[in-house]
Amino acid sequence: MVRPLSLGDLPPNYTPPARPAAPQILAGSLQAPLWLRAYFQGLLFSLGCRIQRHCGKVLFLGLVAFGALALGLRVAVIETDLEQLWVEVDSRVSQELLYTKEKLGEEAAYTSQMLIQTARQDGENVLTPEALGLHLQAALTASKVQVSLYGKSWDLNKICYKSGVPLIENGMIERMIEKLFPCVILTPLDCFWEGAKLQGGSAYLPGRPDIQWTNLDPQQLLEELGPFASLEGFRELLEKAQVGQAYVGRPCLDPDDQHCPPSAPNHHSKQAPNVAQELSGGCHGFSHKFMHWQEELLLGGTARGLQGQLLRAEALQSTFLLMSPRQLYEHFRGDYQTHDIGWSEEQASTVLQTWQRRFVQLAQEALPANASQKIHAFSSTSLDDILHEFSEVSAARVVGGYLLMLAYACVTMLRWDCAQSQGAVGLAGVLLVALAVASGLGLCALLGITFNAATTQVLPFLALGIGVDDIFLLAHAFTKAPPDTPLPERMGECLRRTGTSVALTSINNMVAFFMAVLVPIPALRAFSLQAAIVVGCNFAAVMLVFPAILSLDLRRRHRQRLDVLCCFSSPCSAQVIQILPQETVPMGVAHLTATVQAFTHCETSSQHVVTILPPQTHLMSPSSDPLNSELCSPGGSTRDLLGQEEGTRPKAACESLLCAQWTLAHFARYQFAPLLLQTQAKALVLVFFGALLGLSLYGTTLVQDGLALTDVVPRGTKEHAFLSAQLRYFSLYEVALVTQGGFDYAHSQRALFDLHQRFSSLKAVLPPPATQAPRTWLHYYRNWLQGIQAAFDQDWASGRITRHSYRNGSEDGALAYKLLIQTGNSQEPLDFNQLTTRKLVDEEGLIPPELFYMGLTVWSQQPSPWSLPSSPFCCTDSRRLQTL
Secondary structure: OOOOOOHHHOOOOOOOOHHHHHHHHHOOOOHHHHHHHHHHHHHHHHHHHHHHHOHHHHHHHHHHHHHHHHHHHHHOOEOOOHHHHHOOOOOHHHHHHHHHHHHHOOOOOEEEEEEEEEEOOOOOOOOOHHHHHHHHHHHHHHHOOEEEEOOEEEEHHHHEOOOOOOOOOOHHHHHHHHHHOOOOEEOHHHHOHHHHHHOOOOEOOOOOOOEOOOOOOHHHHHHHHOOOOOOHHHHHHHHHHOOOOOOOOOOOOOOOOOOOOOOOOOOOOOOOOOHHHHHOOOEEOOOOOOOEEOHHHHEEOOEEOOOOOEEEOOEEEEEEEEEOHHHHHHHHOOOOOOOOOOOOHHHHHHHHHHHHHHHHHHHHOOOOOOOOEEEEEEEHHHHHHHHHHHHOOOHHHHHHHHHHHHHHHHHHHOOOOOOOOOHHHHHHHHHHHHHHHHHHHHHHHHOOOOEOHHHHHOHHHHHHHHHHHHHHHHHHHHHOOOOOOOHHHHHHHHHHHHHHHHHHHHHHHHHHHHHHHHOOOHHHHHHHHHHHHHHHHHHHHHHHHHHHHHHHHHHHHHOOEOOOOOOOEOOOOOEEEEEOOOOEEEEOOEEEEEOEEEEEEEOOOOOOEEEEOOOOEEEEOOOOOOHHHHOOOOOOOHHHHHHHHHHHHHHHHHOOOHHHHHOHHHHHHHHHHHHHOOHHHHHHHHHHHHHHHHHHHHHHOOOOOOOOHHHOOOOOOHHHHHHHHHHHHOOOOOOOEOOOOOOOOOOOHHHHHHHHHHHHOOOOOOOOOOOOOOOOHHHHHHHHHHHHHHHHHHHHHHOOOOOOOOOOOOHHHHHHHHHHOEOOOOOOOEOOOHHHHOOOOOOOOOOOHHHHHHHHHHHHOOOOOOOOOOOOEOOOOOOOOOOO
């Protein structure tokens, strides 16, 4: 009587039969999960058998369906707008942006084109005349950019942002100012006479050379034109703006320049200026009052002495302001220069984009390669272009990646034996995954999900890895099917064994990606949805279409066709298969050992392999291995013998060769696994991964919130180099405080002034030029009222304005007179007693509420000289302003 085997007597590769053990397992506490798994495996078995029976039809219908979905890529939309990609949906930021656009318009007042100059040697000082000279060379090259579009020439003077050309009664002076009015350029060169070279405007007066900002002295011009025209209004305007001598009164970077004006402070001494001293505190444009460029906007990486004096800097920045497309369209609408080209806003946008691209190109090429300084140029158009470029699908990368996967799948699945080789299956599987990815993305496009750079650059390769992994699993399981499996059930048995794992992993991946849809960031939400859909298409292709491919390959193997070249038959020759004496049949106390020598040859008529088994048996002494009697298989078939031969012959042939020791399986089984099972190795692994876990947890505390542009723009591009330099030296951002509809400005002045003061005192806010905080429109409005109040007080004291007459007073005094007598009451609109009992601005600096909107209406209609859009506050209201 044979004793029952213990677990220690079982060989390592022995697998107990599943079916007899199932009833005992199902009787335990795991009955429901195992019943569900068995039921699901039964469904997969039925599915596999049906696919195998109709493999040709399934393959055809699957390819047609996936191909039709792939056509949806023709309607794909790629989103490159950073705001649409990264601003949280329905967040406070998105709501505020939407409100601001509705009230202030879709576009900003201007667009910025920037130049940043740094030294090639990190940390080198750039506050030298030589470095400023190179910056002038680059800025001058960029300012002279011209592009030809629609039969017209467009230069900086035509498309730049100008702060507002004042209205002058004298027609000749007005035309001259319109041609001369400078562009808004924030540059450190404005501290010197060379800043005038960036302005391209010019005007002509009889008897004088062309007037440009390099030779224009406004004070001298007024003196020369005074006898010929009344220019008091223009003179008053220049005095209010504190224009002075403009650029000709500033030092020259190069005193030896033949065009350096005699009025320059260092013209006669020929000494180079102290650059650090001149740039300390920032620079001014042509208007000292309204155009102050703060030091932080011009210099980066500054270092100061003990007394706070500027000593050195590592970067220079110049900013050119251009009109928005809407502004450019409005500016030239109806102009004689554009009447013949059908001028439109799209054309204006094209002009700006073309000019910006040319601006960046020439600025980056302005300095020689061996220069000690380097220039980083940037424009909003160049950022849009690079986002468009990297959001497009790179055909070369995708094709190259899939070709590499094709080669890998083909090489790893090829075998010398045609019955075991699956190279064609690998090729077909990778191509099927590629089609499934295309169909998934096409379905996303049909559903209206926008694409982005993450979708086009990451998702195709991510989906390839997930899909090909499942294909390898199914192909391996198909070849390792039990030898006694009937031929029509091979695919069903494969899906029953491996399909459950493939289904669970694919469903888990889809659920994980669908859960990521909860992330409110549009770019990540779109990527997650697309990844889930693509994984679903991969799952359908692997579970439905790929089994049909395996079934067709099974027919090829059964007919002994060559792999890949399946039209050709395998060259069969008579071969001897030596089956080692591993199977014994118990016969009483002795064991019968069968040594079988099988002769095989090919039948040319039926194309089947016929095996002749002449038995040669002999008796031998009982074996010490009790498993011989248990592992006997009394019944068999030719297919079983072939399966044993296929599994034993290569191993026996290679055991004596060194090639067997160079395989990954040999290394994992005989070297890595024994090493890993040692106590010391286990302890070392636990310590290593414990330390890694601790380090990872500590790293999570160092993660910073936010998304910098350097994380979006691809590395290695010139745009990334600029953004890195900007983040390092000029990490400044515009901030606007916008009031919402229904806000009562008249009764909330104190709150606005307090908010402005608290906001300006924050550490992160750019410090003002002196002790005065950056002013808003409310400050300018109040100052204007104080100015006309002072004019009225002066005229009242001198008797030029009386209770019943303002005719002899000044223009500002008369305007204050009209405002002071307003009551805001429709029944009694005027009260002359208020001329002496009220002020336009009280002692606390507040405007009387009943006068607020009337005065605001008048102020908004006044020609405001050179008002810039650089105020940190931007206010809007839907209230209708009262008129006088």
